[in-house]
Amino acid sequence: MDEYLKARKYMVDNQLRTSGITDWRILLVMSDIPREDFVSDSASVVAYSDNHMPVAVGTGAKRYLAAAAPFAKLIQLAEIGPTDTVLDVGAVTGYSTAVIAGLAATVTGLEIDPAMVTAANAHLSTLGISNAKVIAGPLAEGVAGQGQYSVIVLEGVVAAVPQALLDQLADGGRLVALISNGGPAVAHIFVRSGSEVAGRAEFNANMPQLPIEVPEREFEF
Template structure:
């Protein structure tokens, strides 16, 4: 396989047509090598339009969904970010290139180890993988300018909204199959949360994310 050609095809044929048009994101997808975050047994799937299996019964999101989520979170270099669901660490690496600092929560010990190793090999120094319950967030390092859920939920736990800074954004895929939407929530300076439905998609559910107290409008 010609890796660079496969990467180019992924970006131009899968990702760009999905309204990922930010040139900095497209350049980032070339610079951060997705194949380095894919388990060796599934290397041939690294650039395909599908969800790549991970240990512990989990999977990486489809490449176009990963790219669209990172783009639509609209990060700045001074932002601190909380990611729920580290997986293999690939999306964590993308976020780390756009933000000041990333805390990624992962509740599967096997994936915590995998993501940490992958980030170390990629020389990502401004991201930390923390083993923990994503539904509770990580208040110790908050509040956050942005929170990203890298999987689907039926409702966003209130604890995550509580850990957003005023002016902060939270992006999640919300719903049940076959109807899910990527929803961008924004917290006002007064603490009110509004939301915008961005696009339809399907994503695997985040493990252990049934909220004790879901957010309601």
């Protein structure tokens, strides 16, 4: 068996299943997507370690691919289904977008660094993923003008959820994010019902910080 395939199987069996990932669709997709393709060549040999992987693309702030287990727990919390349209905020080099594309109808990845956007779309194209794309723009603003999303995933820790992202949730839509104000980060899920959005805390988790600056009056829980 190819060494990367072995590492991927180990990741699924020893990082995901032991962290409470029970959604077979997530396990299947993450056993298929080559995580090593989304990191630098020098980091590919440790792409399946239980760590956040630095991404050496672009010229902005240092960015990471989140460790597999907290990422999987976050998307499991979102309960992404095959008819969902998803906004993936903080796509980096496209790994999260590629995984979500295997669960949803369509995915739009959002990334602030144009070099990472180029790399992400190249990775998606190489893998033949046709229901996903990554575009450039400020993460706090989302992607206006493309309709509303049934799921929005924030791929990292934020101090608060920007109102612009909550506004882009469709009725019944879910937004998942890790929120921290100096203490441990806590995964939250926000659900829109009509004009109201309600949020609840679910579990502690550790993921890289997202480069989002939010005004003090943004939605917190």
